[in-house]
Amino acid sequence: NAGVTQTPKFRVLKTGQSMTLLCAQDMNHEYMYWYRQDPGMGLRLIHYSVGEGTTAKGEVPDGYNVSRLKKQNFLLGLESAAPSQTSVYFCASSYFGHHNEQFFGPGTRLTVL
Amino acid sequence: ILNVEQSPQSLHVQEGDSTNFTCSFPSSNFYALHWYRWETAKSPEALFVMTLNGDEKKKGRISATLNTKEGYSYLYIKGSQPEDSATYLCAFSSNAGKSTFGDGTTLTVKP
Numbered sequence: 176n177a178g179v180t181q182t183p184k185f186r187v188l189k190t191g192q193s194m195t196l197l198c199a200q201d202m203n204h205e206y207m208y209w210y211r212q213d214p215g216m217g218l219r220l221i222h223y224s225v226g227e228g229t230t231a232k233g234e235v236p237d238g239y240n241v242s243r244l245k246k247q248n249f250l251l252g253l254e255s256a257a258p259s260q261t262s263v264y265f266c267a268s269s270y271f272g273h274h275n276e277q278f279f280g281p282g283t284r285l286t287v288l
Numbered sequence: 289i290l291n292v293e294q295s296p297q298s299l300h301v302q303e304g305d306s307t308n309f310t311c312s313f314p315s316s317n318f319y320a321l322h323w324y325r326w327e328t329a330k331s332p333e334a335l336f337v338m339t340l341n342g343d344e345k346k347k348g349r350i351s352a353t354l355n356t357k358e359g360y361s362y363l364y365i366k367g368s369q370p371e372d373s374a375t376y377l378c379a380f381s382s383n384a385g386k387s388t389f390g391d392g393t394t395l396t397v398k399p
Contacts, residue, residue, distance in 0.1 A: 179331075210389075217294075217377060217391040218332075234388075265331065274320040274381045276334035 176201050179280035181266050187286045188256045196251040196283050198266030206269045207249035208233075208277065209241060211262040218265065224249055256287045292380045294390035301368050302398050308364045309393040311378030315359035320381040323352055323363055326392065327374045335363075335376075368397045 179200045188194055198207065205226050210218040220233030224243040238260060240252045249268075253260060263284050267277040293312045301307050313321065320339045324332040336345040341356040349366045365372055375392040 215391070218389040220387070220389075272385070274337070274339070276322060276337055277332075277379075277387075279331035279333070281331055 178202065179266055179268055179278050181264075181280040181283050183283060184281065185284045187288065188253075189288050190257060192256050193252070193254050194256065194285075195253075196264055196266075196285075198249040198251070198268075198280055199247055200249075200266075200268040200278070201247060202268060202270070202278065203246070204268035204278070205246075205271045206275075207243065208267045208269075209239070209249065209251045210265045210267065211235065211260075212265060212282075213262050221251065221264075256285075258287045261285060261287045292378065292388045292390040294376075294378055294393050296393060297391070298394040298396070300396045300398065303369060305368050305397075306364070306366045307368055307395065308362050309376060309395075311361045311363070311380075311390055313359050313361070313378070313380035313388075314382070315357060317382040317384055318356045318359075318380075319383040321354055321356075321361050322379040322381070322387075323361070324377040324379065325374050326377055332377055363393075365395070368395070370397045370399050373397045 182197045208223040209221040222241040227246040230241045242250045263282050266280040269275040269277045322337050323335040326332040336352045338354040343354040345352045351364045354361045375394045377392045379389045381387045
């Protein structure tokens with residue numbers, strides 16, 4: 176099992192450009208999450224999904240959109256990137272519910288110039 | 289937004305020292321408390337999940353306790369080794385279905 180994978184691993188964008196980060200999991204987990212991690216701060220939840228076809232806002236959702244068309248994939252989109260979105264993005268999944276342990280992907284380092 | 293605080297922010301110890309850190313969380317609407325270990329250039333990995341007041345978990349030299357009534361959890365490392373160097377995150381899950389991570393405690397163990 177690959178677990179949780181993320182693509183790409185690194186990306187540099189110019190302000191105003193758009194991009195999509197892909198998260199895939201092969202553990203048949205219901206819940207999936209997108210976090211951002213900034214220096215000196217922990218993980219902040221951007222959006223999450225409790226199942227295929229569902230999405231919900233987390234703590235810092237502004238400037239991001241998500242989709243969960245297939246159970247195994249969770250996409251994070253930036254429609255118009257801003258320097259404030261420079262961060263490391265982590266995807267995670269859990270079997271069922273926020274109380275279960277989360278399995279994390281390797282992260283995507285995004286720089287917006 | 290749920291307030292989850294970890295202290296200290298960072299800690300430097302010598303190899304062989306024992307150490308502990310704290311995670312504070314809301315004492316109401318408690319569902320579960322998680323500890324994760326996060327090594328540099330890797331992803332967070334789950335250490336423990338605790339759900340009952342008074343829970344104690346142990347994995348090798350690392351153990352954790354939980355007090356849901358007063359809203360805190362301790363993580364203990366006995367006889368720290370350089371390979372224990374990492375950031376330790378706690379995450380509070382409420383029964384409203386929300387999870388919030390603390391900012392972590394970064395442990396550095398010097399040989």
